[in-house]
Amino acid sequence: MLETPVLVTGANGQVGRRVLKAWKRERPSFHVAAVARESGQMWQAWTPDMPPVVSQARAVVGLWGVCFGTLEETRVNLDLARAAQSLATQTGADRVIHLSTQSVYGRSCLLAREAQVLTPASPYGQAKAEMEDMLRGTDGPRPIILRVANVIGADAISRSLAGTAPIVLDRFSDGSGPVRSFVGIADLARIIAALCTCPLEDCPDILNVAAPVDLPMNAILDAAERDFHWKEAPEGALPVATVSTQKLQQSWLPRPQACTAEALYHDWQMFRD
Template sequence: MSEHPVIVTGANGQVGRRVLRAWRHEAPDFDYVAVARQAGPDWQAWDAGQPPVVSRARAVVGLWGVCFGTLEETRVNLDLAQAAQDLAAATGADRVIHLSTQSVYGRQCQNAAEDQAPTPANPYGTAKAEMEEMLRGIHAPKPVILRVANVIGADAISRSLAGDAPVVLDRFADGSGPVRSFIGIADLARIIAALVTCPLDQCPDVMNIASPVDLPMDAIMNAAGRAFEWQDAPAGALPSATIATDRLRASGLPQPRATSAEALYRDWQLHAD
């Protein structure tokens, strides 16, 4: 292992496990140490406030977080973000990759761009927007905020697909179903790896991370061969919740390869538990 590995926190989470699996399939050109509160097959035990597992690090990748619960419960994401910054400072890392969410855009999430003011509509989105605001006041180590779309395999639709309960999708007045932005695990893992290794001045302050092709949720169901039922969309249901990827496309970062429902489903199965 190099003297300056990358530290990956939250290695036992839904996204963390899958990113590590993607890196085993397609090894990055850096060493890394993965950690979680409890030791696992591919990670060491470590918690915020404990001495770092290595004395020097190249970067910190924060894959930990709380997605569900009340605002008070999801506000632990602010503490985790600060802990990642502290870990980077303690080990000499020059950057921290933080996962935020497209939920910060709330109901104003129709091809939402990074310069759009956050208008979160649920506790998770609110907590992540507060986390972003906190990080904006930090200059070093550099926080890199990724507003990530639905991560196939770790999102709500994937949980529905994996369960036994009948899947029900909203159908709107024009006959269409909900359209969402997605990102595959392998693509997310490649982008994170590139952000770890690129020159610091090429790291964005904030960037949307999604496939350039938004997809109907029923297309994902069909790709998975999963039966589903339609219901009339209730009042207030969003036909579309999508984010713009112009900034990602204009960057030198790897571009998403999984841009169809079939490719996203294959990606999910390849990196499944």
């Protein structure tokens, strides 16, 4: 077990809580110091105006973020990224893992590749694209940007599974429902853990993180044996929003294992609140 801890911010968020649970089940090779604005069972209270909770860190993992709101509101993500970089500088960490999103690809999200031009179509996607641009010019600890697909447990379909309201899915003119890239929490946690401990030169600058198989949303509902209703997709709705995982599949990083609707639903059950 490595003595110098990994410092995790946003531990009380949808992704943060679940990643910590995954690390509790499948312990990484490092200690974890987790923080959030309010204290919890697995994290300490901390805000960016406070001194770091540890004097030294191996890496900083930024799991915080604002997903909803106006562009001005979601631009808080830039401030959080700066705070994570500052935290790494203060604790001697040589890397910061930042969560971005496939939303940076906007409507050009058909097996979107890391090298393509970003064309975000939502305030959240625009703010994350601006965050990435800012980080590319930063000095100090190295930023590692993960463009994460729909995270089971923290995405729209998971909120539907957790609720009791009737579930409604868009249906397109060909009779199909929305197809998306997904990633399970256990797989995301393994990839983050690997990036925290590998030699710095082995880290990618930017990486799409998703299972290699894209799935229709209704397949996950079927796996959960949940009833749902179709409605005609509104104009402008995207039938397919997927990312290429070629770079991840060709890398040394752990391959995602939850690649079926049944496996993703099991992941949701394992790490649900």
